[in-house]
Amino acid sequence: MTHMEDSAPAVSFDGVSKAFGAVLAVSGVGLGIPRGETVALLGRNGAGKSTAIALLLGLDEPDAGTVRLFGGPPARAVAAGRVGAMLQDGRPIRRVTVRELVTFVASAFPRPLPVAEALALAGLTDLADRRVDKLSGGQTQRVRFAVALAGGPELVVLDEPTAALDVEARRAFWASMRAYADRGNTVLFSTHYLEEADSYADRIVVLDHGRVVxxxxxxxIKGTVGGHLVSFDLAPAAGLRTEDTGDTENAVNTEGAEGAQGAGGLLVRAEDLHLLPGVVSAEVRGGRALLRTDDSDATVLALARLGAVRRLEVVPATLEDAFLALTREAVAR
Amino acid sequence: MRKPAPPALLPAPPILLRYALLEVRRTLRDPGFVIFGTAMPVLMYLLFTNVGGAGGADGGTYWAISSMVGMAAYGALGSAVGTGTGIAEDKSLGWLRQLRITPIPPRQVVLGRALAGSVTVLPALLAVLTAGGLVNGVRLGAGQWAALVVLLWAGALPFTLLGIGNGYRLSAQTTGVVNVGCLMGMAVVGGLWFPVELFPGWLRSLAGYTPANRFADLGWAVTRGSAPGALTVAVLLAWLFVFGSYAVVSYRRSARTA
Known part of the structure; x- marks a missing residue:
């Protein structure tokens, strides 16, 4: 191996595209993951996560672009035992014990983890002599995790690793994952759970319609869609009526709103909300304006000047807000 | 220009053997394999040779021997094609995909599976021969017994390849059905259940070109005290080539799609 390959990133995608029939599953994806990083791949169902992972592992060939692992083609990294993966929908084979399965997989790798250690990391020590096909869904998930780690790979790829786990098992899983990442290994995982991406990844890649958004x-990422969410009740003036059918709520809010409107002669039209300073996007829901803003101070001051601070609330945007905004935008595009 | 790296850093044979061992263990733990693969041929052999009576003392002995070979071949054939049922199941579980992201070269996986299939042929084969010797009092020379085992064991290879071809090509459910269909069809037409002498003339001449018939003929020749005929060997080699190609093509196709 040359010096260049020794310092090459764990994963690199360059202009990678893959179509299935007329559907472009992955489209012009560029991505580099340095060694030692933990990266979350976030996206809705059908966003291209699993296709991207199949391309990464060399299970599929891209139509265009190149995928490299540690500076070489995926097949070489796989053959050298540098990659381990937990595939989506993979179910363990029947009529083997947990220990037999993990021992076999470990024996296929040049630098495996000791079997006892792989079992312990996955929380399977007490289940080692049970038949794999006699385990519960959550236990099965842990077996798949042990299989992914058994070879002691430098790069671990996990496609929705916690899908079948309850809250406690999920926490235990991430503790193990952290421990493995802390040894200097690279981890790439895909998930539906935004809080998992938020708490366990150094970096998040959001995929939508096959593109990195x-x-x-x-x-x-929270910042790109507006760092805060400012919300307030709209006055029931004619200009503020929207297609929204929150009539009852509007009626309830009316009493409080009357005075301010009478005094200030306020008119913030719903369609003008996005013109307020700092506002990235605006939405009206149930008679309430929801503004995503990257400068909440300026937005609030402007609203105060307009006398529109009815039941005003300012909260930091969550990753979920960001995710929804990012993927919705891509739909409209 | 750098030469492409060798596909694996490990010496090939050990992992192949370890994989074969894992698969043999899994098969032997399968109650379906033990009951239908091993116990059933023995039971059928004992039924066919002891119920209804197959003529006089001489005729009885002849039938006890030829049915023993036929049922041993039938049992071996069933276990051999059954290899494919296991492959199709593993494919549907995503296990073959999981193996593709280990350093095990894909070819070693197929070879390991074929090797395991060859080993799992033995229980049915040995069980029927044992029943022949112990229950039906079949008497053959030690060399004949050994030749029977070796020839019926080696001759099962084309059927293992047929099963592997089905397993890689078809879904788990379809594979099971197709394998049983292949097994029954080849066994009956090949004269493993009933002697071909009972067949109408046209079927009898057709039987001579079917793989199961020639497979059993390896054994029948031994019990007659002669070496397998050249035609038998030639027909079997032709089927080995056909089923082998089928397995290779199916495997390649599944590697592209699975």
Whole structure:
């Protein structure tokens, strides 16, 4: 191996596209993951996560672009035992014990973890002599995790690793994952659970319709869609009526709103909300305006000047807000 | 220009053997394999040779021997094609995909599976021969017994390949049905259940070109005290080539799609 390959990133995608029939599953994806990083791949169902993972592992060939692992083709990294993976929908084979399965997989790798250690990491020590096909869904998930780690791979790829786990098992899983990542290994996982991406990844890549729509730390991604969410009750003036049918709620809010409107002669039209300073996007739901803003101070001051601060609330945007905004935008595009 | 890296850093044979061992263990733990693969041929052999009576003392002995070979071949054939049922199941579980992201070269997986299939042929084969010797009092020379085992064991290879071809090509459910269909069809037409002498003339001449018939003929020749005929060997080699190609093509196709 040359020096260049020794310092090459664990994963690199360059202009990678893959179509199935007329459907472009992955489209022009560029992505680099340095060694030692833990990256979450976020996206809705059908966003291209599993296709991207299949391309990464060399299970599929891209139509265009190149995928490289540790500076070489995926097949070489796989053959060298540098990659381990927990595939989606993989179910364990029947009529083997947990220990037999993990021992066999470990024996296929040049630098495996000791079997006892792989079992312990996955929380399977007490189940080692049970038949794999006699385990519960959550236990089965842990077996698949042990299989992914058994070879002691430098790069671990996990496609929705916690899908069948309850809250406690999920927490235990991430503790193990952290421990494995802390040894200097690279981890790429896909998930539906935004809070998992938020708490366990150094970096989040959001995939939508086969494209990378955001790539950065959780903070950065929350920032791209407006760092805060400002909400307030709209006055029931004619200009504020929207297609929204929150009539009853509007009626309830009316009493409080009357005075302010009478005094200030306020008119913030729903369609003008996005013109307020700092506002990235605006939405009216149930007679309440929801503004995503990257400068909440300026937005609130402007609203106060307009006398529109009825039941005003300012909360930091969550990753979920960011995710929804990012993927909705891509739909409209 | 750098030469492409060798596909695996490990020496090939050990992992192949370890994989074969894992598969043999899994098969032997399958109650379906033990009951239908091993106990059933023995039971059928004992039924066919002891119920209804197959003529006089000489005729009885002849039938006890030829049915023993036929049922041993039938049992071996069933276990051999059954290899494919296991492959199709593993494919549906995503296990073959999981194996593709280990350093085990894909070819070793197929070879390991074929090797395991060859080993799992033995229980049915040995069980029927044992029943022949112990229950039906079949008497053959030690060399004949040994030749029977070796020839029926080696001759099962084309059927293992047929099963593997089905397993890689078809879904788990379809494979099971197709394998049983292949097994029954080849066994009956090949004269493993009933002697071909009972067949109408046209079927009898057709039987001579079917793989199961020639497979059993390896054994029948031994019990007659002669070496397998050249035609038998030639027909079997032709089927080995056909089923082998089928397995390779199916495997390649599944590697592209699975």
């Amino acid at each position: 955001a790539d950065g730390t959780s903070e950065l």
